[in-house]
Amino acid sequence: VKRLTRAAVLAVGSELLTPSRLDTNSLFVTAELNRHGIDVVFKSVLGDDADELARGLEHALGRVDVVVCSGGLGPTADDLTRDVVATVLGRTLYTADDLANGIRRRFEARGLSMPRINLRQALVPEGAVVLANQVGTAPGLWIEHGDQVVVLLPGPPRELRPMFEAVAHERLAPRAGGRVIVQRIVRVTGRSESHVEEAIRALYRDWASAQVPVMVTILASLGQVEIHLSARAPEQSEAHRALSAAVEAVEERLGADVYSSDGRAMEQIVGDLLLTRGWCAALAESCTGGLIASRLTDVPGSSRYVDRGVVAYANEAKTSLLGVSTDLLAAHGAVSEAVARSMAEGVRVRAGVDLGIGVTGVAGPGGGSEAKPVGTVAVAVSTVLESRSRLHRFAGERTLVKFQASQAALNLARLVLES
Amino acid sequence: VKRLTRAAVLAVGSELLTPSRLDTNSLFVTAELNRHGIDVVFKSVLGDDADELARGLEHALGRVDVVVCSGGLGPTADDLTRDVVATVLGRTLYTADDLANGIRRRFEARGLSMPRINLRQALVPEGAVVLANQVGTAPGLWIEHGDQVVVLLPGPPRELRPMFEAVAHERLAPRAGGRVIVQRIVRVTGRSESHVEEAIRALYRDWASAQVPVMVTILASLGQVEIHLSARAPEQSEAHRALSAAVEAVEERLGADVYSSDGRAMEQIVGDLLLTRGWCAALAESCTGGLIASRLTDVPGSSRYVDRGVVAYANEAKTSLLGVSTDLLAAHGAVSEAVARSMAEGVRVRAGVDLGIGVTGVAGPGGGSEAKPVGTVAVAVSTVLESRSRLHRFAGERTLVKFQASQAALNLARLVLES
Numbered sequence: 082v083k084r085l086t087r088a089a090v091l092a093v094g095s096e097l098l099t100p101s102r103l104d105t106n107s108l109f110v111t112a113e114l115n116r117h118g119i120d121v122v123f124k125s126v127l128g129d130d131a132d133e134l135a136r137g138l139e140h141a142l143g144r145v146d147v148v149v150c151s152g153g154l155g156p157t158a159d160d161l162t163r164d165v166v167a168t169v170l171g172r173t174l175y176t177a178d179d180l181a182n183g184i185r186r187r188f189e190a191r192g193l194s195m196p197r198i199n200l201r202q203a204l205v206p207e208g209a210v211v212l213a214n215q216v217g218t219a220p221g222l223w224i225e226h227g228d229q230v231v232v233l234l235p236g237p238p239r240e241l242r243p244m245f246e247a248v249a250h251e252r253l254a255p256r257a258g259g260r261v262i263v264q265r266i267v268r269v270t271g272r273s274e275s276h277v278e279e280a281i282r283a284l285y286r287d288w289a290s291a292q293v294p295v296m297v298t299i300l301a302s303l304g305q306v307e308i309h310l311s312a313r314a315p316e317q318s319e320a321h322r323a324l325s326a327a328v329e330a331v332e333e334r335l336g337a338d339v340y341s342s343d344g345r346a347m348e349q350i351v352g353d354l355l356l357t358r359g360w361c362a363a364l365a366e367s368c369t370g371g372l373i374a375s376r377l378t379d380v381p382g383s384s385r386y387v388d389r390g391v392v393a394y395a396n397e398a399k400t401s402l403l404g405v406s407t408d409l410l411a412a413h414g415a416v417s418e419a420v421a422r423s424m425a426e427g428v429r430v431r432a433g434v435d436l437g438i439g440v441t442g443v444a445g446p447g448g449g450s451e452a453k454p455v456g457t458v459a460v461a462v463s464t465v466l467e468s469r470s471r472l473h474r475f476a477g478e479r480t481l482v483k484f485q486a487s488q489a490a491l492n493l494a495r496l497v498l499e500s
Numbered sequence: 501v502k503r504l505t506r507a508a509v510l511a512v513g514s515e516l517l518t519p520s521r522l523d524t525n526s527l528f529v530t531a532e533l534n535r536h537g538i539d540v541v542f543k544s545v546l547g548d549d550a551d552e553l554a555r556g557l558e559h560a561l562g563r564v565d566v567v568v569c570s571g572g573l574g575p576t577a578d579d580l581t582r583d584v585v586a587t588v589l590g591r592t593l594y595t596a597d598d599l600a601n602g603i604r605r606r607f608e609a610r611g612l613s614m615p616r617i618n619l620r621q622a623l624v625p626e627g628a629v630v631l632a633n634q635v636g637t638a639p640g641l642w643i644e645h646g647d648q649v650v651v652l653l654p655g656p657p658r659e660l661r662p663m664f665e666a667v668a669h670e671r672l673a674p675r676a677g678g679r680v681i682v683q684r685i686v687r688v689t690g691r692s693e694s695h696v697e698e699a700i701r702a703l704y705r706d707w708a709s710a711q712v713p714v715m716v717t718i719l720a721s722l723g724q725v726e727i728h729l730s731a732r733a734p735e736q737s738e739a740h741r742a743l744s745a746a747v748e749a750v751e752e753r754l755g756a757d758v759y760s761s762d763g764r765a766m767e768q769i770v771g772d773l774l775l776t777r778g779w780c781a782a783l784a785e786s787c788t789g790g791l792i793a794s795r796l797t798d799v800p801g802s803s804r805y806v807d808r809g810v811v812a813y814a815n816e817a818k819t820s821l822l823g824v825s826t827d828l829l830a831a832h833g834a835v836s837e838a839v840a841r842s843m844a845e846g847v848r849v850r851a852g853v854d855l856g857i858g859v860t861g862v863a864g865p866g867g868g869s870e871a872k873p874v875g876t877v878a879v880a881v882s883t884v885l886e887s888r889s890r891l892h893r894f895a896g897e898r899t900l901v902k903f904q905a906s907q908a909a910l911n912l913a914r915l916v917l918e919s
Contacts, residue, residue, distance in 0.1 A: 094717075094719075095715075095717050096717050096719055096728055097543075098530065098539075098540045098541075098542070098543065099530065099534075099683060099728070099730075100527050100528070100530045100531035100534060101527070101683075103522055103524065103527065105522065108519050108520070108522065109519070111517065111518065111519045112519035115518075115519060120517075121517045122517075122547065122549075122552055123517070123544055123545060123546050123547065123552060123556060124516075124517065124544065124545040125542055125543065125544040125545075126542060126543040126544075127542050128541065128542065129717070130541075133541055133542060133563070136559075136562075136563060137542060140555075140559045143555075144552070144555060155693065155720075156693075156694050156697075157693070157694065157697050157718060158701075159717060159718075191893075193692070193695075196694045196695070196697075196698055198694060198697070198698075199694055216895070216896065237720070237721075239896060239897075239900060264519065298515065298518065298520065298521075300520060300521075307520075309518075309520050364790075364811070366790075369794070370793050370794050370796070370797025370798070370802075370806070370809075371783075371785075371790030371791065371792070371793030371794040371797065371809050371811065372790065372794040372797075373790070374789050374790030374793075374794075374811045375788070375789050375790040375791040375793075375794045375902070377789070378789025378790065378791075378811070378813075378863075378902070379789070379898065379899050379902070381864070381865050381866070381898050382866065383789075384813050384814075384867070387789070387811075387813055388813065388814060388817065389810070389811055389812055389813060389814070389817040389821065390789070390790050390809075390810070390811030391808070391809070391810055391811070391821075392783070392790065392793045392797070392806075392808055392809030392810070392811075393808055394797070394803050394806055394807065394808060395803075395807060395808065398807065398808040398851070402808065402810075432817070444797075445800070446800050447800070447801065448803075479798065479800055480798050483794075483797070483798070
């Protein structure tokens, strides 16, 4: 059988052709394909139109070994992927009884009766393998067509991801080219994209000419810079070895500004540090409005180390809930390192925990002044041993300021916990 | 000359085929095309490979009237768009002296000598119109090919946007159909996608055959279903009128489950209802971990109506911060409507505000039991006049449960505020 080396990724849905929606599934699908050494040759977004879908699929089948389609597997009349693929590949559709029963049971478990149209989701092209959907009603499909493969996946990311991960591992990997592409992401905070580039660019030439070459892309995103390193090798272990050496070289040059090199997000890093110490944390948030608490509690098991959070917008709330003195507020203003420290200490002492985080700032668009313009944010961390604070000035609109402030506060907590 | 009605948008660049980059230019290009009544039939991302580019362009020319390409106009060897387009359209390339001089002057103005390779950017296919680049060195190109048009734009958004805006206005609009496309989104919560479809599908036929036809797409996303309506008409006002009638028909069938029909998100809807009443709100969150506070405070001006939030994970925090009695916790368990009501009332009374929201539940993955499995969430709203609560069971992993719980709590607050 021919090796699978070239893929096309198709996203189906008219909404993805409007000015307000992007196909993001293809990023996950691409990462999985690359992991098994399959290149993505092109991506397309197609509307819910039988003729366009058919022409797009035919074009892809003329170019690549693997076509991965997401979307258009729902129950409604505009979900056409199943039908079009069956037509283009010359297969008839039959109703799979076990699928039909499974879908009916999902509805009944929620106390609902299954609408008749949902039976469409039990239609299967002859010769296709059904891919189980653990999360929703739309099953996926794996269809071999001569030497080629067509994979149909549901559009919702939470349904698509586990399904494609499983099928890529079980069915694509054994037929792929025997070279893997492995990626690692080093996350840096507190430096600009160009400062990161300056610090590490001397490494690029050696990486490019190594026996297992390492490619690098630097991406600035909100509150952080990401260094994407990827290596292609016959074996996972060789690629991982080359990447580990590259990550070490990066960490040597960027020091404590590197906060993650194993895929963990900032909130997970801070959570793991708290767990390691056996510490509990409490949060006092003003301008971040609960975002830090929400990010920390996104991590499974965070109830072991997040005790409580207080969102204190009004000065009165800062005083009554956190014990910030009215004198301090009057002397320094609500947006100040002194108040952030007092908030962090206040919440730590009142909760009776080991670490307190305090944040106060001007998220905008209103509330700025000449001395403290929109984007001014003070963050503080308090423990029994010490109190640290920093004053930042962030750019961007309200939600961007909030996120950058939460990132800076969590990073300060990381530095305190690491020291 | 044939009217231009159907477009394809191509993005060129191998970096856009990696797991970490998305083409976002196509959103802007789509909005401009739609504004002039031109539909985007499909979008593709192509790598820096002459053969793939040629096949992708040929495919597009077989399907649409207008092909808009972004990227691949730089000076380096992997910038192939110009050459490939000339080959596919059968044009020779010549060096435009004025372009070459302009590029040379841009370098000289920065005190640099022009690298020879930059002369590639002065190459023009015969018969093409050069589109001036006010910001960078890569000129754009407008190429008529029989009844069809190919537009080549530079990849950097700040170069592409003004250039495409200008050429769309000057050259596309006069050849477009003289029709505009306008979109509106109706957001629904508390119903499944297929139940929404069943409720409104009877409307589709009239919409499709109306003088100003209205097209509909239904999209399920987390905690809500979106109905995307779009109308095409000779004038903006006619399209808006048709959409208003369609929205009204939808609202009539879905009643209070429609929470937004003007683009506002749930947190903005609740915020505006609070503002209208002159009310302040306070939040008592357990399993949502601050997410409701964070969503409400994403809205500019929310400091006027968000007084405070309390994230009370531990039972002890529910008692000390919110006054939930230990007897109540023992009798009903922390995850119960009774405790959610007590949290909502407790935070409302202690903050001295008009409306309190309380949420308690099992976000998972741990903490579930037979009686209260992962995903069980109680939400409550308390005012001076009334107390309402609901028990939900949500599917999905931790962050999905958190979001759905925040949506249900905000929706209950909306219903209370609207009544």
